[in-house]
Amino acid sequence: MKRHLALFTIALLLAPVAARAQGKLNVMTTTEDLASIAREIGGDHITVEGIAKGYQDPHFVEAKPSFILKLQKADVLVVVGRELEIGWLPPLIQQSRNSKIQPGAAGYIDASLQASILEVPTGQVTRAMGDVHPLGNPHYWMDPENGKRIGKEIADKLSELRPSDKAFFQQKLTDFSTRLDAAEKRWLAQLAPYKGTKVVTYHRSFPNFAERFGLDIVGYVEPKPGIPPSPQHTLDLINDMKRQNVKIVLVEPYFDLKTPNAIGRDTGAQVLVMPPSVGGVKEITDYFTLFDYDIKMLVEAIKKTGAK
Numbered sequence: 001m002k003r004h005l006a007l008f009t010i011a012l013l014l015a016p017v018a019a020r021a022q023g024k025l026n027v028m029t030t031t032e033d034l035a036s037i038a039r040e041i042g043g044d045h046i047t048v049e050g051i052a053k054g055y056q057d058p059h060f061v062e063a064k065p066s067f068i069l070k071l072q073k074a075d076v077l078v079v080v081g082r083e084l085e086i087g088w089l090p091p092l093i094q095q096s097r098n099s100k101i102q103p104g105a106a107g108y109i110d111a112s113l114q115a116s117i118l119e120v121p122t123g124q125v126t127r128a129m130g131d132v133h134p135l136g137n138p139h140y141w142m143d144p145e146n147g148k149r150i151g152k153e154i155a156d157k158l159s160e161l162r163p164s165d166k167a168f169f170q171q172k173l174t175d176f177s178t179r180l181d182a183a184e185k186r187w188l189a190q191l192a193p194y195k196g197t198k199v200v201t202y203h204r205s206f207p208n209f210a211e212r213f214g215l216d217i218v219g220y221v222e223p224k225p226g227i228p229p230s231p232q233h234t235l236d237l238i239n240d241m242k243r244q245n246v247k248i249v250l251v252e253p254y255f256d257l258k259t260p261n262a263i264g265r266d267t268g269a270q271v272l273v274m275p276p277s278v279g280g281v282k283e284i285t286d287y288f289t290l291f292d293y294d295i296k297m298l299v300e301a302i303k304k305t306g307a308k
């Protein structure tokens with residue numbers, strides 16, 4: 001009897017919590033970067049979970065059945081877009097049979113719509129070229145200015161879905177943008193002395209980052225986005241790097257270090273594993289610490305090599 005009473009009391013205490021939880025929009029995002037920004041905008045009015053982990057290549061994510069279950073329950077799905085997720089997301093969305101999050105539905109948010117996109121191809125692009133960036137560079141979140149635009153896209157769409165929370169989402173957006181502006185000033189100041197530093201990156205994950213913070217990307221370990229390094233390309237790259245005195249190679253955490261390390265040995269360049277995403281390493285817990293971490297590592301490396 002006493003035990004029943006205790007359970008009953010617990011049920012009473014939990015009831016209001018459950019009621020409130022029902023009122024929250026259930027937001028799924030394809031990446032942890034988008035999850036972090038969605039969390040900034042939605043606050044405690046939403047629940048958020050990212051699908052791909054920050055240490056995984058966002059082009060090639062293993063489509064697990066558990067993702068379908070999560071998408072079935074989602075009110076909202078935020079995607080990077082520009083075909084970043086084309087290799088794995090469409091079947092998951094289809095199999096979820098959730099009409100709220102199908103492309104074109106009110107709960108489907110393409111975060112790229114207001115963003116500044118680089119490397120948009122002119123002329124005809126075919127898959128035979130092996131290019132995984134057919135609609136421009138999809139790694140656009142690596143510029144805090146685009147972070148604000150992503151935030152605005154999410155705030156606008158959430159406001160449409162929940163008009164009663166519009167003032168809340170817009171206030172959260174203002175707050176996020178203000179803090180991001182302040183942080184961006186700090187990041188720009190940290191890298192200002194090294195403007196024009198020449199770097200090589202493995203994949204084309206960093207053009208927006210380089211443009212914002214004044215790095216000069218002179219080559220890539222991959223001959224084309226999504227195509228593994230070939231001996232001839234590597235040789236040409238090494239010669240280029242020697243000619244231009246490039247001393248930094250940036251590698252995303254999910255690529256094999258064998259070729260970058262060989263390039264490093266031959267050119268004397270430092271090889272840095274630089275995460276382009278939240279969750280890439282455990283220290284990068286949100287969109288702000290992503291830039292904190294990467295910029296600190298980069299500045300230390302540039303100082304050490306004296307490369308510029």
Ligand SMILES: [Zn+2]
Nearest residue numbers: 132203204225
């Ligand atoms: Zn890419």
